[in-house]
Amino acid sequence: MRLPAYRPLFIVAGLLTALTYLWHESTSPDLERRHHLQEILRIIELHDAELMRDILLARAGLLPNYDALSKTGHALETISQDLLSASQSSAEMADTPLAQSAQQLSQTLQAKLTEVEYFKSDNALLRNSMTYFTKVGQNLDVKAKLPAKVERLWQLMFSFLETPEADLAQAIQRELASLEQHKSLPPEYTSLIAHGRLIVDLLPRLDVSLRGIIQIPIADKLAALQAELLQYSMSIEKRAQTYRLMLYVVALCLVVYLLYQFVRLRLSNESLRRAHEQLQQESNERLHAEIALRASEERLRSMTDSAHEAIISVDSLAKVVSWNRGAEAMFGYSETTMLGQPLLLLIPEHDAYIHDSILTRKSTNTDAGAVQLQGQRQDGKGFPLELSLSSWSRGNDFFHDGNYSRH
Incomplete structure (x- = not known):
């Protein structure tokens, strides 16, 4: 096989291969992955807002149960795993700041969910103690000759529930200690004292836990990850633009080369046509010469035969x-x-x-x-x-x- 005869075919095949590769690289293969990441971040932001809403409702006692909190927490945990998988789904993204930011956001979400579980436990104990304190306090026997102390305790407790200040907590603790020292204390008072001390202990801790949950920087981590995703998208798009430019150049080279081969083919065709016409003319001239020669030979043959x-x-x-x-x-x-x-x-x-x-x-x-x-x-x-x-x-x-x- 002679290479020169197949050289145009090899050149066209090489240019088409280059076009295929550049087209594949210029279509931004990470585009779908980036859209998936953006959707994950949107869902995280939405679930985080739902989680904070339910926590505040639970703290205010307006949430009948913790089903909504559990459902939202489970959704956040699942989407956090999806975030890690999506941010490390390709070798190009695994070692980028984008993957590191996604890892930090996932860890922050896990920490927040852990704090929410502690909050749910403490809040459940607090609500149980407050319910018991209210119901038992209302049903205490007034014959125990302690109405003044109970009334004083109730006033302090309601004030503490509205504004859990340290001086109110100390006053409640003193009232509970004084009540505990009373002789012939009914059993209901013993339970009331235990739940009162639990309320005094849990309420400040619960508020601290709530402030800690609120201060967990989910929004900051989301913003940082959004910025990294934008930066990564810009770099990918810039790379895709480079490949698109190269794709245009190679396509232009292919078109020019095909036009060049077309012109060469036309010129060769024209040259072959002229050569064919010349050969046809020469063939006709030779045919006429042969006819004339045959005629001359026939005449000569006739002359010689008649001699x-x-x-x-x-x-x-x-x-x-x-x-x-x-x-x-x-x-x-x-x-x-x-x-x-x-x-x-x-x-x-x-x-x-x-x-x-x-x-x-x-x-x-x-x-x-x-x-x-x-x-x-x-x-x-x-x-x-x-x-x-x-x-x-x-x-x-x-x-x-x-x-x-x-x-």
């Missing part, structure tokens, strides 16, 4: 190439017998050298006159001849025309 003398043509080897009817009548040989035979068949052996010398001399002297010599018929009889010889050439071949007549 009474023997007209014989031989080549440079003295072999017969033409034989007319006069030669048939004079020597007795047919044309088919003599064509290609040596001319010496017509000359007796004792005069053969004379004939050869004549042929050799006539090759360079075409103006000599007639020569007399002996001839020999097919039956072996001899007879006198008068030979007129002429010579001519065609290309590299040399011929003699002999006119033999009886003497």
